[in-house]
């Protein structure tokens with residue numbers, strides 16, 4: 498469990514984290530989302546005591562990180578590429594960490610197997626690809642068999658097989674009852690693994706919600722209908738809270754505010770033939786863009802794309 502209370506971090510003039518309040522609970526994967534510069538890494542650094550809050554607090558499993566006598570057994574973290582001695586093998590790197598934290602040697606073998614590093618465990622870490630480095634970082638995070646696991650952009654640099662592996666790993670860790678807190682910019686991945694989402698923008702909490710609720714709030718589902726009688730169907734569906742859009746002369750309409758089932762039933766009651774009735778889900782990506790539009794710090798330019806078009 499991770500609990501942030503009025504968590505704030507200022508660097509000079511910049512307020513990186515601004516009064517954050519959230520709870521990350523065990524047994525599910527919680528995604529940590531926000532545009533670049535939103536304060537995600539700063540928050541994660543404060544969770545594991547690499548940075549001190551300017552005010553407020555954050556605890557892991559009920560205590561501040563530095564109050565834990567065996568912190569690696571409480572929270573395992575993968576933050577941006579760790580500094581690993583390039584001449585040291587993956588095995589020796591993990592063994593050194595285990596030995597300084599009172600973790601038995603057999604746990605090193607377990608995490609090497611868990612992260613699929615068996616064949617390269619004796620290789621020098623300096624020769625590791627980005628993906629192998631990520632796996633080694635995750636192996637180190639899991640070394641203490643922690644109840645809370647926190648990963649910053651874990652799919653960075655991973656190939657499709659690696660992405661799938663991370664997905665199953667995160668879901669599996671949560672199913673074991675652990676608290677899993679993971680940041681990512683890949684909305685499609687988050688939609689697949691996260692149950693809960695904490696979304697920040699400019700250091701402030703924008704949403705603490707489930708994937709379904711976020712998508713619903715962003716306009717929910719629309720239904721695409723094709724019909725022999727668009728004008729008749731418009732009249733039949735007209736009601737407060739229902740919006741029907743479609744081009745004049747087209748047999749296709751897009752309806753919001755009614756389910757496909759309700760539209761089908763109303764059409765049948767009015768004897769109107771339908772050719773298509775499809776629910777179109779708002780993507781998590783669209784919902785996220787909608788929510789964070791005013792909090793994007795770094796705007797890219799689409800000038801080149803526009804010129805090309």
Ligand SMILES: Nc1ncnc2c1ncn2[C@@H]1O[C@H](COP(=O)(O)OP(=O)(O)OP(=O)(O)O)[C@@H](O)[C@H]1O
Nearest residue numbers: 508511512513531532533534535536537538539540
């Ligand atoms: N050590 C530091 N000194 C000064 N400013 C910092 C420091 N660390 C972060 N910041 C600033 O704090 C803000 C939040 O940065 P942070 O890296 O936490 O965001 P983020 O959400 O992790 O971004 P990204 O998605 O790009 O990784 C930014 O404006 C950043 O420039």
